[in-house]
Amino acid sequence: MASPPPPPMTLLSAKSSSNRLSFLFIIYQLGLPLSTTTSTTTTRRLFSPPNFITCSVVRKTSNRRSLLLGGLLAPTFLSFPPLNNPLLAQEIPKNYEVFVDAEDGYSYFYPSDWRNFEFRGHDSAFKDRYLQLQNVRLSFVPTTKTDIHDMGSIQEVVQHLLKHVYSAPTQKPTIFDMQERTVDGKNYYTFEYALTSRNFSRAAFATIAIANGRYYTLIVGANERRWKKVRNTLKVVANSFKVLDI
Incomplete structure (x- = not known):
């Protein structure tokens, strides 16, 4: 016997926040397909222009599901967040999309x-389609610490990372800026730096945080020759990084 057809999708206006929340519930109830295909994306247009939201599901090899939304951020389909979750109200800047890994x-x-794209040793990564060295990647490792402040002051942590972790013996590290921020009770260190060698120089932002028994590192950078042109664009990426309770 053939299985019954899926329920029809209800079209909603994307103008009001209440309708956006209704939209999220509908997508949550319908569910989206999950497969183990590596680095593929399924896109569904849910509204007619000009008020539409594009939803893409990234299928990862670890059989996990992460969500990208243009215009509105929904943290997960696997465990729908409470209505007062601040992520639901977070607007995505123009010309950006959001990547959410609710499981990690x-x-x-x-x-x-x-x-x-696949970046060895990292959980997720995105790159410019033409300039591969212009990219963002995120990794995490287990830790017994509970807050980034447990690692030390921002000056101590950044200097240690650039001298002993990020730079090779042939590279000279330079720190341009360091900033601390607190969002929803979570603390973050963000710093701007460059690694210079005889033949190549790269500049980047790094944002680090500790949560969920994990030490997270997000790095977004580019060739130093393009840094002045792309710096402000990449700074948005670095400052947008958030850890979520799991």
Whole structure:
């Protein structure tokens, strides 16, 4: 016997926040397909222009599901968040999309013309379609610490990372800026730096945080020759990184 057809999708106006929440419930109830295909994306247009939201599901090899939304951020389909979750009300800047990994507990923005790719040793990564060295990637490792302040002051942590972790013996590290921020009770260190060698120089922002028993690192950077041109664009990515409770 053939299985019954799926329920019809209700079209909603994207203008009001209440209708946006209704939209999220409908998508949550319908569910989206999950497969183990590596780095593929399914896109569904849910509204007619000009008021539409594009929803893409990234299928990862670890059989996990992460959500990208243009115009509105929904943290997960696997465990729908409470209505007062601040992520639901977060607007995505123009020309950016958002990547959310609810299972591993983080989210960040990335330029909308970038593409996801596999970066060895990292949980997620996106790059410029033409300039591969212009990219963002995120990794995490287990830790017994509960807050980034447990690692030390921002000056101590950044200097240690650039001298002993990020730079090779042939590279000279330079720190341009360091900033601390607190969002929803979570603390973050963000710093701007460059690694210079005889043949190549790269500049980047890094944002680090601790949550869920994990030490998260997001790095977004580019060739230093393009840094002045792309710096402000990449700073949005670095400042958008958030850890989520899991």
